[in-house]
Amino acid sequence: MENLRQQIIDIGNRLWRQGMMPAGDGNISARLKPKMYLITPTKVSKGFLDPERIIVIDENETQLGGKGKPSSEIAMHMLAYKLRDDVNAVIHAHPVFATVFASTGMELPYDLLAEVAVKLGKIPTAPFALPSTGEVADVAHDYIRNYNAFLLKNHGAIVLGRNLEEAFLRMELVEHLAKIALITKVLGGYEKIPQESIAILEEMSKQA
Ligand SMILES: [Zn+2]
Numbered sequence: 001m002e003n004l005r006q007q008i009i010d011i012g013n014r015l016w017r018q019g020m021m022p023a024g025d026g027n028i029s030a031r032l033k034p035k036m037y038l039i040t041p042t043k044v045s046k047g048f049l050d051p052e053r054i055i056v057i058d059e060n061e062t063q064l065g066g067k068g069k070p071s072s073e074i075a076m077h078m079l080a081y082k083l084r085d086d087v088n089a090v091i092h093a094h095p096v097f098a099t100v101f102a103s104t105g106m107e108l109p110y111d112l113l114a115e116v117a118v119k120l121g122k123i124p125t126a127p128f129a130l131p132s133t134g135e136v137a138d139v140a141h142d143y144i145r146n147y148n149a150f151l152l153k154n155h156g157a158i159v160l161g162r163n164l165e166e167a168f169l170r171m172e173l174v175e176h177l178a179k180i181a182l183i184t185k186v187l188g189g190y191e192k193i194p195q196e197s198i199a200i201l202e203e204m205s206k207q208a
Contacts, residue, residue: 002051004030004038004164009049011091011168012040016047020093020175026156027071030164031081031088035059039077041068072132079137080144080160087160089167094156097178101125102151108174109181111192116177117201118208120149120170123177128153149174 008028015021015028026046029039039055040046055066059081061074071077073092080090101108108123110116116123126143129135129152140158143150149159149170157174161167184190193201 001032001038001056004032005051005054007164008038008040008054009051011164012046012049014168015091015093015171016045018095018172018175020095020171021046022094026091026093027073027077028092028164028167029071029074029077029090032056036064037077037081039070039074041066041070042072044068073136075134075137076140076144076158079141083141083144084160086162089161089164090158091161091164091167091171092156092158093171095171095175095178097182098151098157098174099155100182101178102156103154105153108151108177109190111195111198112181112184112190113177114193114197114201115173117193117198118205120173120177121147121205123147123149123151123174125151125153128155131155 008030012028024043024045027040029037032038035058037057039057041053041055052067055070056064057070058064061078077090080087102125107125110122124143124147126139129139151157159167159170161170
């Protein structure tokens, strides 16, 4: 458990330093073992967590340990573990450029960067949901089932991973893609990766 706790703390710091978790926002969770999970607390900066603040919960969201209250988006995290056996880590953040896309209604492109087809898959935008009310879990349901990364309209991004490191790298890649996509729009567009190459990249992703 200590190892996983420390990983959540480190990743919280890396995301905060990159400006993806401003103002105490964002949340991180991981599956510790069957029916037991770690999740970040609500209303504190994820840049400076300490081990006592990482909350331990069971599958009924009963708090078993940790100071403070669990993330207000706990329902969305628990839904991800319920729906996806392959998912052991969930990160929700507010990265600036990805949130710009989520707010304009423009989709993030799938044929711009090769690594997106290999490491992420398509990144759709889920409808707006009131934060911290359980609505996020409601709108996220089908996206969690079908995607590893998606945006929340006028809000931010959610990524899923087989482990915390994979989820973190996916969040970084979502934001990296959003930055490049935005700049290509300023410069008048980009040359698309050919469909046949995308198909090869998707095959590679199955082996990754
Ligand atoms: Zn949020």
